[in-house]
Amino acid sequence: MNKIKVFDTTLRDGEQSPGCSMNLSEKIEMARQLDALGVDIIEAGFAIASPMDFKSVQTIAEVVTNCKVASLARCTKGDIDAAWEAVKGAKYPRIHVFLATSDIHMEYKLRMTREQVLASIAENVAYAKSYCDDIEFSAEDASRSDPAFLAKAYSTAIAAGATVINVPDTVGYSTPQEMGELISYLKKHVEGVDQVDISVHCHDDLGMAVANTLACVQAGATQVECTVNGIGERAGNASLEEIVMALKTRQDFYQADTGVNTRQIYRSSKLLSNITGVSVAPSKSIVGANAFAHESGIHQHGVLANAQTYEIMKSTDVGIPQNTMVLGKHSGKHALREKLESMGYEVSDERLDEIFVRFKALADKKKTITSSDLEALVLNQRRVDNVTYDFVSHVVNTGLDVPNTACIKVKKDDETIEEVAIGTGPLDASFKAINHIVGMDVALSSFSLSAVTDGEDAIGEATVKLAYGDKTVTGRGLSTDIIESSIRAYINGINKIMGVQ
Ligand SMILES: CC(=O)SCCNC(=O)CCNC(=O)[C@H](O)C(C)(C)COP(=O)(O)OP(=O)(O)OC[C@H]1O[C@@H](n2cnc3c(N)ncnc32)[C@H](O)[C@@H]1OP(=O)(O)O
Numbered sequence: 001m002n003k004i005k006v007f008d009t010t011l012r013d014g015e016q017s018p019g020c021s022m023n024l025s026e027k028i029e030m031a032r033q034l035d036a037l038g039v040d041i042i043e044a045g046f047a048i049a050s051p052m053d054f055k056s057v058q059t060i061a062e063v064v065t066n067c068k069v070a071s072l073a074r075c076t077k078g079d080i081d082a083a084w085e086a087v088k089g090a091k092y093p094r095i096h097v098f099l100a101t102s103d104i105h106m107e108y109k110l111r112m113t114r115e116q117v118l119a120s121i122a123e124n125v126a127y128a129k130s131y132c133d134d135i136e137f138s139a140e141d142a143s144r145s146d147p148a149f150l151a152k153a154y155s156t157a158i159a160a161g162a163t164v165i166n167v168p169d170t171v172g173y174s175t176p177q178e179m180g181e182l183i184s185y186l187k188k189h190v191e192g193v194d195q196v197d198i199s200v201h202c203h204d205d206l207g208m209a210v211a212n213t214l215a216c217v218q219a220g221a222t223q224v225e226c227t228v229n230g231i232g233e234r235a236g237n238a239s240l241e242e243i244v245m246a247l248k249t250r251q252d253f254y255q256a257d258t259g260v261n262t263r264q265i266y267r268s269s270k271l272l273s274n275i276t277g278v279s280v281a282p283s284k285s286i287v288g289a290n291a292f293a294h295e296s297g298i299h300q301h302g303v304l305a306n307a308q309t310y311e312i313m314k315s316t317d318v319g320i321p322q323n324t325m326v327l328g329k330h331s332g333k334h335a336l337r338e339k340l341e342s343m344g345y346e347v348s349d350e351r352l353d354e355i356f357v358r359f360k361a362l363a364d365k366k367k368t369i370t371s372s373d374l375e376a377l378v379l380n381q382r383r384v385d386n387v388t389y390d391f392v393s394h395v396v397n398t399g400l401d402v403p404n405t406a407c408i409k410v411k412k413d414d415e416t417i418e419e420v421a422i423g424t425g426p427l428d429a430s431f432k433a434i435n436h437i438v439g440m441d442v443a444l445s446s447f448s449l450s451a452v453t454d455g456e457d458a459i460g461e462a463t464v465k466l467a468y469g470d471k472t473v474t475g476r477g478l479s480t481d482i483i484e485s486s487i488r489a490y491i492n493g494i495n496k497i498m499g500v501q
């Protein structure tokens with residue numbers, strides 16, 4: 001089994017992501033979490049970039065106890081001095097020196113010839129080495145560089161003292177096959193390559209950062225550079241959680257693993273989202289809200305029988321306490337029964353069928369059904385067990401300066417009865433129409449409405465007190481539509497009066 005070192009650059013490349021800037025205390029909190037996560041190296045920042053960046057690299061170097069702490073530096077003495085000043089207090093300091101090697105970067109950005117670039121690498125890597133044993137050299141835009149020249153650049157860096165050579169796909173241009181082939185090529189053509197770690201740093205512009213990273217591992221890379229939640233410049237960096245879990249889950253294929261404590265993955269992801277205010281997409285691999293959630297009935301049935309039917313990882317392995325069964329319009333009876341039982345409701349098959357019908361009707365209106373929705377459904381089902389009148393539909397016309405009218409349709413036995421009434425408001429009109437249907441002069445003595453579940457599509461519960469002769473009953477109704485829940489409550493009350501009679 002090959003041990004792959006994890007170089008986390010959430011606090012440097014990750015922070016270069018627009019909207020992901022962190023202040024000093026946030027960076028320290030995140031660094032402590034990365035330490036607990038068990039990454040091998042934390043790139044804490046780019047010390048020359050600003051006094052705050054310098055201070056955060058310096059403080060992180062002091063507080064982190066297990067991992068190496070690196071600072072980025074251009075090939076300039078000033079950058080390297082700042083990087084060393086910032087990391088020198090670390091238990092295991094590293095200076096990360098970089099210079100671009102692609103023709104386009106050298107010509108337009110650096111305005112340097114190939115010879116000048118090689119000379120700068122030799123000089124600056126040696127200068128960094130005069131401070132620190134552990135030196136990483138990155139050839140920026142390596143994947144778009146001439147491979148022969150790239151090999152020379154890395155050979156020069158190793159000769160000057162580099163202990164890690166990093167191969168960035170800076171603009172996320174490469175394919176997995178190309179990246180794998182590049183690593184194989186460098187293993188053959190870089191002098192001294194056997195004495196150093198080969199690292200890979202991929203960006204996600206074409207959505208291939210993780211695939212590219214894994215292809216490099218297959219080809220012999222021994223360090224992977226990545227960020228929590230995949231944050232980073234433009235479309236982001238390779239995501240730490242995806243690489244780590246791919247290696248763990250497919251050890252049979254990659255024959256490699258990391259030293260990351262995967263149970264800290266979810267906590268790290270959450271902390272970063274809380275700090276930056278940038279949340280991950282629900283469908284994001286490993287840490288997205290839906291990564292271990294099942295809504296469709298066929299999948300839920302499978303998972304209840306054996307989680308491995310639809311889960312290739314255990315949620316607990318990434319620190320998510322359990323997988324979730326989301327009840328919604330695609331769910332089936334197996335999951336509904338399981339949920340009801342977990343809430344303490346033992347239901348017969350017949351009763352489950354009844355609840356299931358109402359559940360599906362509600363799920364068509366509401367995106368997800370929560371425990372309190374379900375509770376409301378079950379309890380309401382009990383209340384209407386002895387039904388005389390069954391609500392079918394309503395049409396209400398209401399507005400300012402127009403007559404409020406309601407047309408209510410109910411079922412009694414096999415007969416459908418419909419009545420129209422005018423009232424002072426939509427509910428008064430509806431209740432009058434119901435009174436016409438049942439042929440009784442029932443009086444409404446009180447009415448209240450409350451939300452029993454949360455969110456935009458919350459269920460409203462209407463409660464009515466109805467008086468008829470010497471009888472007073474309470475009726476309740478539930479719906480995401482408050483007029484419907486009021487009508488249901490009124491009909492529920494009427495049914496109770498009929499029951500008492
Ligand atoms: C691929 C990557 O992620 S690389 C890291 C990118 N991250 C960042 O840039 C974030 C932090 N950066 C900064 O705060 C600023 O860019 C600083 C402080 C580093 C430099 O700021 P400035 O001095 O104003 O330069 P500016 O950013 O405008 O331009 C970059 C300069 O660095 C030079 N440069 C770029 N890379 C390197 C390198 N590896 N080695 C030496 N010089 C380099 C450029 O040629 C340019 O030089 P010039 O000023 O002589 O034209």
Ligand SMILES: CC(C)C(=O)C(=O)O
Nearest residue numbers: 098138140141168170
């Ligand atoms: C500095 C290097 C490693 C980098 O961030 C890149 O090339 O993307």
